[in-house]
Amino acid sequence: MDYEFRRNSLDGSVLALFSMDHEALGRWLSEELGEDKSKLVAVLQAIAELQAGELEQFQLVGRDFTLELDNEQAVVMANVLGFDQEHELQESMSLYDAESVSACGLEDFQLVLESWQAFLAES
Template structure:
């Protein structure tokens, strides 16, 4: 997963851009974690727990997105997505579904959080 961070120095806001297919991760990072260092640290602790017990599922329900960690994979899913019917996999909705659900490896996700923490700190 490729990503890039930007800061608007006039407004003091931060933005995350993730590679195609990982747009939901960027949305989750901005909306659920934002620039709260302590919240980022809590999530890094969760990743450590996931490494210790990879087959114990960890689920966090956020305001707009949910995070699930299981078997060295992280899934970010918009809370508005109620089911996984065939409609979500329709070719015409492909780009929309990328914004509502993304999956990445635990190592990539950890790298994203660590670099985000460094960037905003």
């Protein structure tokens, strides 16, 4: 999983760019977490509690994306994917959701968050 963090020099906004299959992680970091350091600390604390066996699961529902953590992985999913389909798709059809769902190991996700935290501190 490759990623890059940038700050817009015009408006100061932050942007996380991730490699293919992990784009939703970048959008979650940029749009849901952003520069909210208290939310970042809360997610890092939840990871520590999961690793210590004090928590079994953690969920953070945002405006557009939901973060779900367990003791093995982190999953970021667009909230629109939770809708009930009124019409069944034909066998040969499927919904394109590659940019709406991303998953990675919990330790990898922790490293990403720590890198994000360092990026915010230096910029």
